[in-house]
Amino acid sequence: MAKIPYIRGVRPGVPSPEELRARIPGWGVDLDPADRPAVPRELVDGVPDGVLWDYPDEQSETSPRERSIEHAQLTPVFGTVAPLQGVAGAIRRLAYARFSEARAAHWLLLLGADRVESKEHLVRAYLDGRPDDPVAETGVTAETGTGTTSVTSRLRGGRVDQHQVLDPVVIALPAIAGGWLTWRVLRGAARRAAGH
Template sequence: MTDVTYTEATDPETRRQDGRHVPGWGADLDPADRPAYPKERTPPRLDNVHWQSPAAQRNRHGIVVLHSNERPGLTPIYGTSTPPRGLSGLLRRLAFRYSENDLRHWLVLLAADRVNVGEGLLDDLAHGHLPNLYREMGGPAEWRHNRTGLMKKALVAGMVAGVAVYLLRRRGR
């Protein structure tokens, strides 16, 4: 076995911290070699922006309450693909009472999305449309691209359903 003497050049910890062993390390140390150098400023300045804010969108769906309480006012343009209504709308209004850095904000929004799915299913049934849940939830794509995962999900769902049936029957005795 040979005795290895570590010097500053061969010490792995020094090499890891230094970075000179990496090909191309330090290529942008010279400001002239940086792609954005002539216009690069720290922090970037926004004093030369010549942009006019668009006219505010007309509010038809009560979206005013559904904006971050960390920003003054509503953005001029916003989406209204799913206006707040029903129980999911109430949950969304509740979520926007909390700051965006509060976990309750995001958890209530997730719950509102799930409730909105249920409301959509009930709305479909009320209008006489029987939803094809397998197709609408991506079943054919799952079968095509992730058969093993789909089989595992089906097996787990079958086991959960079996246990539920067993417990309900046992409870009825």
């Protein structure tokens, strides 16, 4: 008997079909197989007879991997090249452990983890002495050798990229705010050290 990663039967915390029908208008409209064109391709009771396929050998799990709560187990082969780490990893583990992939909370937590990870990398770049260059990231320095200055090319119409108005907000403002916050923290630490 082949193993199927989806859990069958009753799962804790999952509402019954009757509760869902009462709560969500139109829930379950696709339950009738006549209304579902993909029904012949779905595996209801595992691998059907006549299929020339064996369940592959399972990869060993050396460290806990995240997986959807809809799945009873990991797929036979899974990626290990980027293990979860740091605060972003903890947020991603929470998203997979608590919320179904059908819930917005699952995906919002994953998006939030991406933002946290980008800030973690930004802090790491500062600590390593190789901070990002906000001016170069706007593309201004790449436009200087094109025969027009970056200012005239941005003021003239016909540009494909229309984000130049947002560049100072998206690129420069976080760098300025981060620098100001760092200055405030260091100044406060220096005052406390001098006063004690």
